[in-house]
Structure formats: structure tokens, C-alpha cells
Amino acid sequence: MFHSPKEIAENYLTIGCSKARLSTGKLLGLSFLAGMFIALAAVGANTASCMIENPSLAKLVAGLVFPVGLAMVLLAGSELFTGDCLIILPVLEGRVKMWEMARCLLLVYLGNFAGGLLVAWAMNTGGQLNLFSGALGALTIKTAAAKCSLDFMGAFWMGVFCNFLVCISVWMSFSGKTATDKMMAMYLPILLFVVCGFEHCVANMYYIPAGLFAMGNEQYLALALQNGVDISGLTWRGMLVNNLLPVTLGNIVGGSGLVGALYWGIYLKKARPQPAVMDREEESHGSESSQKSVAKAGQ
Numbered sequence: 001m002f003h004s005p006k007e008i009a010e011n012y013l014t015i016g017c018s019k020a021r022l023s024t025g026k027l028l029g030l031s032f033l034a035g036m037f038i039a040l041a042a043v044g045a046n047t048a049s050c051m052i053e054n055p056s057l058a059k060l061v062a063g064l065v066f067p068v069g070l071a072m073v074l075l076a077g078s079e080l081f082t083g084d085c086l087i088i089l090p091v092l093e094g095r096v097k098m099w100e101m102a103r104c105l106l107l108v109y110l111g112n113f114a115g116g117l118l119v120a121w122a123m124n125t126g127g128q129l130n131l132f133s134g135a136l137g138a139l140t141i142k143t144a145a146a147k148c149s150l151d152f153m154g155a156f157w158m159g160v161f162c163n164f165l166v167c168i169s170v171w172m173s174f175s176g177k178t179a180t181d182k183m184m185a186m187y188l189p190i191l192l193f194v195v196c197g198f199e200h201c202v203a204n205m206y207y208i209p210a211g212l213f214a215m216g217n218e219q220y221l222a223l224a225l226q227n228g229v230d231i232s233g234l235t236w237r238g239m240l241v242n243n244l245l246p247v248t249l250g251n252i253v254g255g256s257g258l259v260g261a262l263y264w265g266i267y268l269k270k271a272r273p274q275p276a277v278m279d280r281e282e283e284s285h286g287s288e289s290s291q292k293s294v295a296k297a298g299q
Helices: 005-020 024-049 055-065 068-077 081-092 098-125 135-148 152-173 179-196 201-214 218-226 236-268 280-298
Strands: none
Touching: 005 081, 005 098, 005 236, 024 055, 024 068, 024 098, 024 135, 024 201, 055 179, 068 152, 068 179, 081 098, 081 152, 081 201, 081 236, 098 201, 135 201, 135 218, 135 236, 152 179, 152 236, 201 236
8 A cells, every 4th residue: 555664765765866866957947946836835834824823823824834835846846955865865875976965965955045036036026925914024024034043053953853854754755656645644744843843944945035035125124123023133144154054954964864864774774794603513513524534534
């Protein structure tokens, strides 16, 4: 009915090799699409939860919507930085070079960023943030400001556990043999990471630029300031240094280390051959036999 974890690990070796060796053009194009998919999921999550006053309920509603982004990534075909951290499996198996993985992740990261930026700019320019009399624009600023105010280690660990869950979600999706199976399998870990408030570098490539663009709108900015939002750290430098850097590092550790490397060690790593040690009794018996043979030969 479904692929076992060991089968998933074995199947991903071929998948990871293919991803690592895609051409530059294909990687950039597919990652651009993935950046848009995740950004649009973020747009939907913010829109759905915008007018909910209870923070916990707002998180839950956002979490119910956001998994649509990864569903599009997995089923429509695209390349997502966080999920591609699993390429560590064929690297550890010796089928992909480390530089090939690094090249793939760099190109995918840039493509994801471009897709997120486009959606962030378009939502501001197209007026989508005008919904609820500008409250959505104010929420967008508030969300971005909060992400830029995280301390380094806090952002790092939120990134670790985020991509642990994202890569578990991707892993679980590979257990399915139909589109429905895959969507059902990947849904819950993504819901969990959103509800917990963990940090996803590609999602933040929408959330923070969208907030920065929204600050250029006087109505959105005024509403955000009225609600006590501190925008002092919300800058392009703050985005890169205070959020994307630690979150990206955490995402790599969570995806490549806690999921990819562990599953490789459990399901794929070959046991080292043990040196043959002759049993002492056999060795003794062999020596006795040799002595008898020599004695017979002498006779």
C-alpha cells in the first residue's frame, strides 16, 4: 500500500542524483516556481488568519492553509531549498559530490528568493494587501518585523526544527503511491511547524520583503504603528543578517543533519566488514591435523 522507510531511502538516492545534476537553467526555473508556490501559500495563510483576534486560533488557521505550498512543490514539480537538503543521502552514499550538492542548493536558494520577491512585490503593487481595509498590510508589516527581531540562536533553532518537520513531510510524501496519498502524508508535519511558529527560510523570502514593501504604504504603516509594531529592525540588512542567515543555517542542520544523515545511517550505511578471526578451537584442531599429517609423511 505504501513505500517503507527503507524503500524511500533507496528511492531517494536516484531522486537526489537527478536533482543535483539538473542544468543551471532548469534549477533556476524550477526553484523560481517553488519560491512562488511557498510565497502564495504564505499570502493565503496571512489572509485567512488576518482578522482572527485569538493568536492560537490564528496560528491554527494559518497552519491549515500553508501546507498547500508544499503540495504544489511536490506535485507540480519544482525545487525547494529546504526539501533539497535531503540530497545529503546520495552524497553520503558516494553517488553525488559535495560540490554538486552545494551548487544545487545555491542555485535553488537564489531561484526561491526570486520567486518570493516577485510575489511580495506583486501583492503590494496589485493591492492584495488592501483587504480588510488595510489590516492585511499592517499584519504583513507586523509579521516581518517580528521575524527580523529574533536573536541569532533563537532564529537558528527555530530553523532547525522547521526543516526537520519539512523534510519529514517530504519523506512521508514519498511513502505514497498516489497524489492523494502524498498530499495526506505531507500535510500534518507542515501544519505542525506553522502552528509552532518555526522559521522557514523560503517562506521568509516572502514574509519579510512583503513587509518591507508594505512599509512604503502610508495606510499600512500607520495601522501597524497604531498597533504598537516596532519597525526599527525591519530593514533589508536586518532580513539578511538577523533572519535569513541563522534560519538558513538551522534549516540545513535540521534537514541534512537530523533527517538526511540519520536516515542514511539507519537504512543505507553499509556495515564495515569484520576481520575473520579463527576460532581458537578450530585453530588448535587445525594445528593438530597439520602435526598428524607431518608425522604420517615422515613415516
